[in-house]
Amino acid sequence: MATTIIPFGPQHPVLPEPIHLTLKLEDEIVIEAIPALGYVHRGLEKLADIRDYHQMIYVVERVCGICSMIHAVCYSQGIEELMEIEIPKRAEMLRVIWSELHRMHSHLLWLGLFADAFGFEALFMQFWKIRERIMDINEATTGSRVIVSVNVIGGVRADLSPDQIRWILSEIDGVEKDVSALQDTIMNDYSVKHRTVGIGVLTKEQAYELGAAGPMLRGSGVAQDMRMLGYGGYSEIDFEPIVETAGDCWARSTVRFREVLQSIDLVRQAISKLPEGDLAVKVKGNPPEGEIYTRVEQPRGECVYYIRANGTKHLDRLRIRTPTFANIPPMLTVLPGCELADVPVIVLSIDPCISCTER
Amino acid sequence: MFGSFIKKSRAKSPWIIHFDCGSCNGCDIEVLACLTPLYDIERFGIINVGNPKHADVLLVTGTVNHRNKKVLKNIYDQMSEPKAVIAIGACGNTGGVFRECYNVVGGIDKVIPVDVYVPGCPAKPEAIIDGVVVGLGKFAQKVEEAK
Numbered sequence: 296m297a298t299t300i301i302p303f304g305p306q307h308p309v310l311p312e313p314i315h316l317t318l319k320l321e322d323e324i325v326i327e328a329i330p331a332l333g334y335v336h337r338g339l340e341k342l343a344d345i346r347d348y349h350q351m352i353y354v355v356e357r358v359c360g361i362c363s364m365i366h367a368v369c370y371s372q373g374i375e376e377l378m379e380i381e382i383p384k385r386a387e388m389l390r391v392i393w394s395e396l397h398r399m400h401s402h403l404l405w406l407g408l409f410a411d412a413f414g415f416e417a418l419f420m421q422f423w424k425i426r427e428r429i430m431d432i433n434e435a436t437t438g439s440r441v442i443v444s445v446n447v448i449g450g451v452r453a454d455l456s457p458d459q460i461r462w463i464l465s466e467i468d469g470v471e472k473d474v475s476a477l478q479d480t481i482m483n484d485y486s487v488k489h490r491t492v493g494i495g496v497l498t499k500e501q502a503y504e505l506g507a508a509g510p511m512l513r514g515s516g517v518a519q520d521m522r523m524l525g526y527g528g529y530s531e532i533d534f535e536p537i538v539e540t541a542g543d544c545w546a547r548s549t550v551r552f553r554e555v556l557q558s559i560d561l562v563r564q565a566i567s568k569l570p571e572g573d574l575a576v577k578v579k580g581n582p583p584e585g586e587i588y589t590r591v592e593q594p595r596g597e598c599v600y601y602i603r604a605n606g607t608k609h610l611d612r613l614r615i616r617t618p619t620f621a622n623i624p625p626m627l628t629v630l631p632g633c634e635l636a637d638v639p640v641i642v643l644s645i646d647p648c649i650s651c652t653e654r
Numbered sequence: 655m656f657g658s659f660i661k662k663s664r665a666k667s668p669w670i671i672h673f674d675c676g677s678c679n680g681c682d683i684e685v686l687a688c689l690t691p692l693y694d695i696e697r698f699g700i701i702n703v704g705n706p707k708h709a710d711v712l713l714v715t716g717t718v719n720h721r722n723k724k725v726l727k728n729i730y731d732q733m734s735e736p737k738a739v740i741a742i743g744a745c746g747n748t749g750g751v752f753r754e755c756y757n758v759v760g761g762i763d764k765v766i767p768v769d770v771y772v773p774g775c776p777a778k779p780e781a782i783i784d785g786v787v788v789g790l791g792k793f794a795q796k797v798e799e800a801k
Contacts, residue, residue, distance in 0.1 A: 305722070305725055306673055306704075306706075306725065306729055307704065311674060311679070311682050311683070311686065312674045312679065312682065313673075313674055313675075313676075313722065313725070333721045334676065334719075334721055334722045334725065335674070335676045335677075335716070335719075335722075336676075336719060336721065336757050337676060337717060337719060337752045337755045337757055337758050338755040338756045338757045338758070339752060339755055341755060341756055342752075342754065342755060345754060353751065354751060357678040357680070357751055357752070357775075358678065359678055359679055360677075360678040360679035360680025360681070360682075360683065360776055361679050361680075361683060363678075363680070404683060407690075419690075420690055420691055423686070423687065423690035423691070424690060424691045424692065426690075427687070427690070427691075427692045430687075440684070440776075440778060441680045441683060441684060441776050442678075442680050442775070442776060648679065650676075650677065650678050650679050
């Protein structure tokens with residue numbers, strides 16, 4: 296049969312970001328997908344040469360706007376470990392609170408986009424309506440909606456007052472109520488299931504072999520969550536990774552949906568365990584010569600930072616490996632054999648964050 | 655009579671297309687937030703479309719780099735006249751925090767003419783809506799001049 300070649304992207308209605316896939320089709324069935332990346336490559340790792348290690352926080356927050364807080368946490372943890380700085384317990388817990396708020400807003404954003412990918416616009420609007428409440432919390436507590444910029448080396452620069460804590464608790468109660476009301480639609484609705492169940496199945500072995508990360512991996516039945524390493528304040532918080540076993544688009548969306556509810560619980564736990572104390576310690580000098588490897592759990596999966604310092608205020612090398620980069624090979628494995636109409640759903644189900652991937 | 659009808663509806667109900675040109679996503683999700691219930695720019699008759707041939711206004715976020723400058727130019731060229739371009743965020747205006755990166759050419763205006771610059775890193779939805787409203791004024795002027 297003759298092969299048709301269809302370009303998907305870089306500008307495509309379903310994608311908020313540019314990625315290009317060359318799809319080879321036989322009839323309606325995809326037989327091969329060839330990715331082309333680099334549309335968002337800026338080369339920001341190289342900025343470590345001209346910005347000092349404090350200013351680099353500002354840069355790493357802009358690796359990706361959606362999970363900016365967690366990038367900054369990962370970077371500051373690395374530098375703090377290298378310089379042997381012990382940060383105050385209150386700062387650790389505050390980082391957990393803002394990280395989990397970021398995870399909630401990222402997952403709600405994705406759930407909306409995913410609903411839009413299969414044409415359920417009303418659900419898209421509902422999820423984004425709920426998300427605005429979390430953006431309000433970010434804005435009220437830090438001054439910015441998306442890139443919150445609360446991390447500094449040695450702690451955080453903003454605090455939560457008792458009034459704000461009461462307000463946050465009442466807001467996330469509302470978020471929990473609203474999100475739970477949509478549970479039946481995203482998990483059990485007939486037309487939603489028709490578009491997601493059995494589409495893009497990634498088996499447990501494949502997910503592990505190909506090095507999938509985050510909800511993609513947990514959706515295939517591997518219980519791996521970097522937060523279980525107990526970095527920062529997570530050592531004092533009690534939770535289990537959320538796992539689904541089906542490995543299809545439905546499982547991946549269900550993992551993310553349940554993680555929103557889990558994050559609400561984690562914010563509550565972190566607030567209940569929030570100790571009194573300072574926000575940050577004073578940092579003197581430059582990072583000593585040496586290298587460090589840190590990893591954290593982003594909304595999209597495991598994020599790894601490699602930092603090499605040479606004793607000056609500039610870093611020798613900063614290397615960032617992001618979860619979407621790890622999730623592209625599994626995506627290319629599940630695309631062949633699917634129908635053309637399912638391509639947007641499968642591509643979105645990995646939660647592609649191209650600006651993370653290409654930096 | 656038909657011509658004046660088209661002229662009026664063009665400025666009253668502009669269709670926008672959004673292109674992410676190497677931004678960090680911060681501005682993109684704020685552009686999308688404009689479409690959702692809290693801000694809801696559809697009340698101004700604005701609809702987000704995916705096809706450049708249908709669009710009147712181009713919203714661009716992020717810096718231009720050596721790989722996507724051709725894509726940006728291509729999308730701009732595919733839009734039919736009259737058209738307006740709105741650059742969103744510090745990166746779109748000047749290159750912002752990434753201006754010194756090796757792969758970055760600079761702001762959007764290095765490649766295509768820009769009508770409105772919206773500042774912010776990331777630009778807030780209120781600022782984007784304000785920018786779109788200013789852009790619509792310029793767009794209406796262009797529609798007027800086109801005939």
